[in-house]
Amino acid sequence: MTYTHIAAVDAGNGGVNSVLTRLQDDKFQTPQADYFPSVRAVVRGKSLGLGASQELQYTPVEWHSQKYIIGDDVTRITKQGLDRFIGKDRYGSEFHQFLVAVALARLGVGGKGEANVYLSLFCPPGYFADQRETIKQAFMGKSVSIQYGDKLYQFRYGNVAVIPEGQAALFCFNLNQDGSPNEKNPLYGDVLFLDSGVYTLDAVLVSDGKVNPQQTASYSDKGIDFFIRKPLMQAAHESSREFEGVTEDDIDVLIRQYAQAQDDQGRWEACNLYHGGYTVDLFSVMQRQIAEYTKWINNNVLARYDGLRGIRHVVLVGGGASLITPLMIEMYPDKVKNSSEPPHYAAGRIAPVNMNAYGGLRVAIAKVRT
Numbered sequence: 001m002t003y004t005h006i007a008a009v010d011a012g013n014g015g016v017n018s019v020l021t022r023l024q025d026d027k028f029q030t031p032q033a034d035y036f037p038s039v040r041a042v043v044r045g046k047s048l049g050l051g052a053s054q055e056l057q058y059t060p061v062e063w064h065s066q067k068y069i070i071g072d073d074v075t076r077i078t079k080q081g082l083d084r085f086i087g088k089d090r091y092g093s094e095f096h097q098f099l100v101a102v103a104l105a106r107l108g109v110g111g112k113g114e115a116n117v118y119l120s121l122f123c124p125p126g127y128f129a130d131q132r133e134t135i136k137q138a139f140m141g142k143s144v145s146i147q148y149g150d151k152l153y154q155f156r157y158g159n160v161a162v163i164p165e166g167q168a169a170l171f172c173f174n175l176n177q178d179g180s181p182n183e184k185n186p187l188y189g190d191v192l193f194l195d196s197g198v199y200t201l202d203a204v205l206v207s208d209g210k211v212n213p214q215q216t217a218s219y220s221d222k223g224i225d226f227f228i229r230k231p232l233m234q235a236a237h238e239s240s241r242e243f244e245g246v247t248e249d250d251i252d253v254l255i256r257q258y259a260q261a262q263d264d265q266g267r268w269e270a271c272n273l274y275h276g277g278y279t280v281d282l283f284s285v286m287q288r289q290i291a292e293y294t295k296w297i298n299n300n301v302l303a304r305y306d307g308l309r310g311i312r313h314v315v316l317v318g319g320g321a322s323l324i325t326p327l328m329i330e331m332y333p334d335k336v337k338n339s340s341e342p343p344h345y346a347a348g349r350i351a352p353v354n355m356n357a358y359g360g361l362r363v364a365i366a367k368v369r370t
């Protein structure tokens with residue numbers, strides 16, 4: 001079977017991280033990555049009734065004869081009727097299928113005739129045994145058509161692989177970009193992967209390249225939402241009545257700007273929340289909450305690994321990684337490094353938030369190659 005595209009789509013509670021490589025003349029093209037918040041809202045009738053200028057500012061999605069807006073379009077345009085990708089039964093669901101299809105359309109898959117896709121999907125380690133087959137069955141062999149903006153995208157899931165989250169990041173080190181084994185894998189001995197997502201924090205101990213299930217744990221509601229997003233939202237609400245309408249989604253945009261800022265000035269600017277013509281400075285709350293989150297992880301997660309004794313490296317993965325890395329480096333300078341330093345650079349300077357998706361892509365490339 002010949003695949004035209006290989007894709008990995010990590011549809012998390014908070015966001016959909018996806019990476020794609022096209023196969024051209026038997027070569028894998030440089031991967032493209034995308035991210036959007038995993039939220040949607042149904043559009044009823046022909047328009048949202050916002051007036052022409054607003055209507056132009058969103059990309060409509062048509063799926064199973066229903067029109068939706070997704071991701072940051074939802075955040076900007078409506079606060080009602082939001083559908084969030086949360087809960088245990090979501091894997092393989094219609095919503096899951098929707099998010100994967102949107103991710104592929106955003107990456108341009110199947111815009112010029114039906115594409116045959118090799119797809120990697122993810123699931124939390126705790127649900128893996130239970131859900132793996134369900135997820136596979138929901139996608140395998142299906143033909144999909146979805147309208148994104150004014151264009152139709154059509155693809156077929158020729159093969160589907162399911163990989164546990166957290167662990168997927170490991171493949172960024174075990175495998176090279178072309179899927180071949182990385183002979184110089186720097187992650188030998190004991191390495192701790194910490195995946196800090198929107199709701200879940202996963203700690204996965206890897207010994208000589210293999211996951212150690214006894215030393216792997218999932219912490220619910222110990223992610224960015226609990227430690228950063230909610231406290232910032234509450235601080236905004238309490239600052240004055242003008243900010244009562246601020247939601248988690250508004251704060252999420254701010255967090256992403258903060259995480260991607262290049263310097264202190266940029267980080268401070270990101271923390272100025274504009275809402276309805278008013279501004280509130282949330283910089284000190286952000287600093288306090290990042291410190292609190294890091295401290296909690298140290299006391300409650302790292303403590304279970306004997307304060308990291310015997311562990312050679314800690315690899316921080318997920319959206320939370322970009323926030324806690326500087327403080328973790330201060331605490332454990334020998335074990336925690338920036339993604340541009342060894343041993344992380346061996347993986348190819350992949351942003352922590354994309355690591356699961358890139359790992360899943362490399363596994364898929366390895367399978368397609370053989």
Ligand SMILES: Nc1ncnc2c1ncn2[C@@H]1O[C@H](COP(=O)(O)OP(=O)(O)OP(=O)(O)O)[C@@H](O)[C@H]1O
Nearest residue numbers: 012013014015197198199200255259318319322353
């Ligand atoms: N560069 C970034 N791109 C996207 N999100 C980022 C970035 N930096 C920080 N974030 C934050 O990280 C969150 C997304 O993280 P991630 O994709 O790891 O969560 P998730 O996998 O959806 O959640 P969970 O693991 O709980 O299911 C966003 O909500 C955002 O606040």
Ligand SMILES: [Mg+2]
Nearest residue numbers: 012165197318
């Ligand atoms: Mg995640």
